[in-house]
Amino acid sequence: MVNKLKKLPQAFKDILKVASKQASSLGFKIYLVGGVTRDLILGKATFDLDIVVEGDATVLAAKLAQRRGLNFRRHHAFGTAAVYVGEHKIDFATARSEYYPHWGSLPKVAPAQLKEDLFRRDFTINAMAIGLNKADYGKLIDFYGGVADLKKGLIRVLHKESFLEDPTRILRAVRFKQRFSFKIDRDTDKLMRQALKLEALTFLHPHRLSDELILILKEEETYLYIKRLYELTQLSFLKKKMKMDEKDFALLRRIDKAVSFYKRKFKKGKRCESWLIYLGGMVIRLSLEEILNFFRRFGLKKVDIIRVLSMKENLHKIKRLNKKLLPHSIYQLLQPLSIESILFFYAYYPQKKIRDNIEYYLRELAHIRLKVKGEDLKKIDLKPYDLYSRLLQRLLYAKIDKGLKTKRQEIKEAKAIYRRLVRRQPRLL
Ligand code: ATP
Numbered sequence: 001m002v003n004k005l006k007k008l009p010q011a012f013k014d015i016l017k018v019a020s021k022q023a024s025s026l027g028f029k030i031y032l033v034g035g036v037t038r039d040l041i042l043g044k045a046t047f048d049l050d051i052v053v054e055g056d057a058t059v060l061a062a063k064l065a066q067r068r069g070l071n072f073r074r075h076h077a078f079g080t081a082a083v084y085v086g087e088h089k090i091d092f093a094t095a096r097s098e099y100y101p102h103w104g105s106l107p108k109v110a111p112a113q114l115k116e117d118l119f120r121r122d123f124t125i126n127a128m129a130i131g132l133n134k135a136d137y138g139k140l141i142d143f144y145g146g147v148a149d150l151k152k153g154l155i156r157v158l159h160k161e162s163f164l165e166d167p168t169r170i171l172r173a174v175r176f177k178q179r180f181s182f183k184i185d186r187d188t189d190k191l192m193r194q195a196l197k198l199e200a201l202t203f204l205h206p207h208r209l210s211d212e213l214i215l216i217l218k219e220e221e222t223y224l225y226i227k228r229l230y231e232l233t234q235l236s237f238l239k240k241k242m243k244m245d246e247k248d249f250a251l252l253r254r255i256d257k258a259v260s261f262y263k264r265k266f267k268k269g270k271r272c273e274s275w276l277i278y279l280g281g282m283v284i285r286l287s288l289e290e291i292l293n294f295f296r297r298f299g300l301k302k303v304d305i306i307r308v309l310s311m312k313e314n315l316h317k318i319k320r321l322n323k324k325l326l327p328h329s330i331y332q333l334l335q336p337l338s339i340e341s342i343l344f345f346y347a348y349y350p351q352k353k354i355r356d357n358i359e360y361y362l363r364e365l366a367h368i369r370l371k372v373k374g375e376d377l378k379k380i381d382l383k384p385y386d387l388y389s390r391l392l393q394r395l396l397y398a399k400i401d402k403g404l405k406t407k408r409q410e411i412k413e414a415k416a417i418y419r420r421l422v423r424r425q426p427r428l429l
Pocket of ligand 1: 034122123126168172
């Protein structure tokens, strides 16, 4: 039997050995489970680990963290804990079975053995484990035919009620199917369509829906995922009679390109939450009121709603970039916007002039800040102080247009602007 843990980074292997010994001394059994097992079998690099414990997961995780000097967080309510290894984490959960009081609700849980814990999972390919105990270290445990389905490229649920109990699995099926270019097993597909007919996705709490949808929007080549999801559901769980056509999909594809352009060319640029740009692409043709309704169902956070709404609100203003402009005018238009909105417009408008102006802004202007502060103006005795905000703004625009580099150049320019301001309006003095 090949040791399935071979592909893990050495640091993880060392930690798992320690965890294994500690579990044994506590009389617990532990297993690596879920997506990590799947990815190890597929030969993919994987860095966040999920461990199931037959025993108290929080006790084991605390002991391990203490022994290795690692950060540790416990979630009492769920009986789970996480141990942090650099940027990565190892999640520990007590093996449990689940029971759903209503379809779409959160499940009631009870401690259980590994086999039941794996049975509550979404698909066979995510329901395998690797033993981490002396007797089964590195050995694959596959009760439900996960390996066979991985080989055949099939997404298959473990039981008939699966999609009704937890309709987020419909979204997960689309995600894994697209990510691995798998097929959905025939019976599973039937069950999924039955659940959709019963409008199962509308049973879900908006936050559970958004968590799972955001995962879709964070996949590579996102537009394909949205297209698949639309083909399957028409997104009717977010908006009745939602209409998307080739024009929308073309925009989503251009967003894919805009996001990779930004990642490629602006490696040190602002962090971009690209999933918000796709969301903008999905709703841009709706009215403001429709967008707000859409987001009520989606369960999006207020800050994120504001970011998407700003795409709609600034859509027409951005057309002004379709001509030659002074650098400060480009700055004035784009600086108040989030990087997500800017990239949205880059994708939305095919006009070369608009795109060139946006690229120029990102490359040359976005980082420009004044070196001079109000304090510096006080030192050179420019009065009155309530002139400063206007003065500083003009100074910033002059810096942008004239390419001023040093603080001395800025002070000189500030004096010139000041003289012009008071000459034009002497009563300011
Ligand atoms: P990814 O590679 O995208 O991280 P993953 O399979 O690791 O995918 P997670 O959302 O991290 O997915 O979940 C970890 C594991 O928990 C899954 O592999 C699956 O076994 C289980 N799981 C997650 N969500 C569900 C669900 N809705 N229903 C049943 N089991 C689930």
